[in-house]
Amino acid sequence: MFLILPALWTLYLGLTDYRLTGAAAAHPRIVGVDDYRQALGDKDVRDALGRTLLFVFGSAIVGQNLLGFLLAWSLRSARAWVRAAVETAVLLAWILPGVVVAWLWIAFLKDQGGTLNAILRTPGHDWWFEHPMGALIVFNTWRGTAFSMMLFSAALSNVPRSQLESARLAGARGWQQLRDVVLPNIRGHILTNTLLISLWTFNDFTPYLITKGEPHGASAVLPVYIYLTALPGGRLGFAGALSLTMLLINLLLALAYVRILRRRA
Amino acid sequence: MTAVRTVLRRIGFYVLLSLVTAFFALPMLWLVTAPFTRHPTFAVTWPDFTLANFRALTDSPDALSSLYNSAALSLSTMLLTVAAAALAAYALSKVRVPGRGAILYLLLLLSSVITGTAVMVPIFQLMFRLRLLDHDLGVILVLTGGLLPAAIFILTDFMDTMPRLQEESARVFGANSLQVFGHVVLPNVRPGLATIAVWAVVNVWGDFLVPFLLYRSPDKRPAAVTLNTFYTEGGRPDLALISTFSLLYSVPMVIMFLFVSRRYGFRLHGGITA
Numbered sequence: 001m002f003l004i005l006p007a008l009w010t011l012y013l014g015l016t017d018y019r020l021t022g023a024a025a026a027h028p029r030i031v032g033v034d035d036y037r038q039a040l041g042d043k044d045v046r047d048a049l050g051r052t053l054l055f056v057f058g059s060a061i062v063g064q065n066l067l068g069f070l071l072a073w074s075l076r077s078a079r080a081w082v083r084a085a086v087e088t089a090v091l092l093a094w095i096l097p098g099v100v101v102a103w104l105w106i107a108f109l110k111d112q113g114g115t116l117n118a119i120l121r122t123p124g125h126d127w128w129f130e131h132p133m134g135a136l137i138v139f140n141t142w143r144g145t146a147f148s149m150m151l152f153s154a155a156l157s158n159v160p161r162s163q164l165e166s167a168r169l170a171g172a173r174g175w176q177q178l179r180d181v182v183l184p185n186i187r188g189h190i191l192t193n194t195l196l197i198s199l200w201t202f203n204d205f206t207p208y209l210i211t212k213g214e215p216h217g218a219s220a221v222l223p224v225y226i227y228l229t230a231l232p233g234g235r236l237g238f239a240g241a242l243s244l245t246m247l248l249i250n251l252l253l254a255l256a257y258v259r260i261l262r263r264r265a
Numbered sequence: 266m267t268a269v270r271t272v273l274r275r276i277g278f279y280v281l282l283s284l285v286t287a288f289f290a291l292p293m294l295w296l297v298t299a300p301f302t303r304h305p306t307f308a309v310t311w312p313d314f315t316l317a318n319f320r321a322l323t324d325s326p327d328a329l330s331s332l333y334n335s336a337a338l339s340l341s342t343m344l345l346t347v348a349a350a351a352l353a354a355y356a357l358s359k360v361r362v363p364g365r366g367a368i369l370y371l372l373l374l375l376s377s378v379i380t381g382t383a384v385m386v387p388i389f390q391l392m393f394r395l396r397l398l399d400h401d402l403g404v405i406l407v408l409t410g411g412l413l414p415a416a417i418f419i420l421t422d423f424m425d426t427m428p429r430l431q432e433e434s435a436r437v438f439g440a441n442s443l444q445v446f447g448h449v450v451l452p453n454v455r456p457g458l459a460t461i462a463v464w465a466v467v468n469v470w471g472d473f474l475v476p477f478l479l480y481r482s483p484d485k486r487p488a489a490v491t492l493n494t495f496y497t498e499g500g501r502p503d504l505a506l507i508s509t510f511s512l513l514y515s516v517p518m519v520i521m522f523l524f525v526s527r528r529y530g531f532r533l534h535g536g537i538t539a
Contacts, residue, residue: 067285074282086282089289095522097471099492100296100511106307107299108292108517113308142289205474206424207383209493223382230386231478246383258370 044217045242048225055136055221057253060201061194063141068148068193073178075149087149094146102209115130127209136207144201148193155189158180158184161207188260195257199250222246269365296515306504318509327483331491335470335514338487339403341407343465346416347458354420355450356496358427369418384473387474389478399481407475412468416461423457425451448494463525488514 071090075083093101108115111126127135159182167181173224205223206215213220213228220228226246229240293472299305300319302313322328357365388407389398397403427450435449451458473489480486485495492514 014442071285074278078282082282086286086289091291091522091526092293093289094295094514095518096296097473097489097518098514099471099473099489101506101513103492104292104295107295107309110307113306114307115294118308119291142292145289197311203382205512209473226382227385230389236386236390243383243386250383254370258367261370262367 007107031109047217048220050221051133051220053224054133055140055207056198056201058133058137058139059143060197063137064144064148064196064197064201065190067141067145069152071145071149072152075153076156086101090146090149093142094144098206099209102206103209105135105142109135115152128219129215132215136211136219136221139206139210140201140206141204144197147195151189151193152186154184159185163169191260192257199253199257202249202253203246290463295312296508299504300512304306304347304505306510318505322513325495325506327486327491327494328506330438331486332480332513334395335487338404338408338470339466340477341401341461342405342412343468345405345409346412347462348462350413350416350420351451351454351458352476353413353417354424355446357421358424369421372539385474385478388475392479398479399485401485404476404479405480408472410502411475412461412465419464420454420457423454427453438535463521467521469516478525484508 008161033109072084073085078086096104106128109117109127111117111124111204114127116127117125117238154167163181163185164177167177172180174254186223202225205227207221207223208227213224217228222242226239226242229235229242234237294309295307296394298309298312298516301316302316303313303315305318330534357369357395368507369438388492390401391408392398395403435445440448472491476487477490480490481493486494488510492507492510495510497503
């Protein structure tokens with residue numbers, strides 16, 4: 001009930017010019033598909049969507065996937081205590097509450113006294129202001145790599161030893177083994193992982209906790225943009241139409257996932 | 266020649282690994298140093314090992330009570346989620362509905378969406394109409410609604426692997442459905458129940474958006490929302506309170522994480538890697 005009803009409600013809202021206050025709040029008018037047409041034609045909306053795609057592509061599909069795989073691959077043969085130490089650091093970044101993590105990254109990239117500036121000896125460089133999207137991508141890679149690392153290390157432990165052994169005997173070097181033996185074996189895991197982390201990143205609200213969409217909306221990914229439109233902005237109808245667009249993208253991603261699982265089954 | 270190369274490769278490997286570990290560990294340093302520093306800034310400095318910030322925190326009106334609110338919210342949501350998920354998963358596991366797998370997967374995927382941003386506008390309005398804004402019940406229902414699909418998914422997996430034999434023999438001895446459920450089924454899926462209980466507590470404890478949207482009175486808010494309300498009289502973030510409260514708020518999660526990874530190992534298994 002809490003899943004289906006809000007979805008239908010969104011559809012209805014998108015058809016009205018519902019507002020939080022004023023005359024339109026008492027008698028919402030049906031403005032039909034105007035909200036939807038307006039939403040897709042609006043430059044701000046397209047910008048927010050573009051930023052979201054960049055965010056998902058950079059931090060989930062590339063960042064978390066690659067770093068997660070790199071960690072899983074290199075920790076396979078590492079000593080137990082090295083493995084435990086690295087994994088603890090990566091997992092801690094994943095389990096700390098989002099609000100805390102947001103403050104940690106505000107502090108880490110702060111222009112005055114931030115740790116990164118202290119290390120790079122670039123005092124006064126305001127990373128969140130000058131590279132908001134780049135900083136968000138690095139942040140989210142840091143935040144979510146743990147899941148990919150765990151999933152890939154589970155996948156790598158299932159790659160048959162005999163296949164690796166025979167590839168080695170045939171003279172395959174490290175990266176050749178990787179390409180010819182490992183990757184075909186874990187292709188399904190890569191797909192599953194990519195879809196799940198994309199979905200999570202796409203819906204992530206943590207960017208709001210760090211930047212509130214600043215400067216001037218330059219870091220407003222879609223969830224943040226919807227929030228800013230709906231509550232501080234008071235345009236519930238318009239935000240509803242955007243929410244529905246978001247739900248549809250989610251649904252498409254989920255359907256793609258189910259189809260791929262079916263085909264593999 | 267090859268020996269030199271091997272050594273060089275080993276060194277390169279550990280340098281790379283140290284860099285990656287530093288990338289993950291460095292942002293967390295502030296959380297350990299700032300709470301013990303007098304007048305902390307955003308910089309990571311060697312702490313003075315003072316407990317003054319903790320004392321200041323106990324004087325702040327909402328700080329400690331919001332931790333209590335978080336605990337109450339997590340526990341009640343966890344109990345409701347576990348109870349409802351156990352019943353639903355048992356039903357789904359007994360009765361074979363056609364297309365069950367696909368339905369479960371869709372629910373699982375959408376459940377990460379429901380407590381998220383895509384439905385925040387309708388959820389807000391639904392609660393407004395039901396007059397449940399600013400009520401614990403409303404927040405608990407929304408959170409449970411968001412957690413249930415994935416909880417059912419995980420538990421169904423556990424229930425499916427349960428041996429049928431015990432259940433049938435209990436029936437032969439005249440146990441009714443509820444007795445079978447309570448005395449045979451539940452003890453069998455205890456690891457599953459523990460998994461979703463821990464997972465529910467972690468999720469609710471860390472959730473910001475739902476309580477942020479649905480609570481109005483400061484004294485009802487959980488810690489996630491309260492953390493962003495510490496400001497000095499000059500309107501700047503009060504870093505002493507923020508860092509100290511962050512630490513107190515994170516410690517239960519870290520303890521739980523250590524407990525789970527000691528006890529069960531922090532590995533993925535079951536449906537998600539299939």
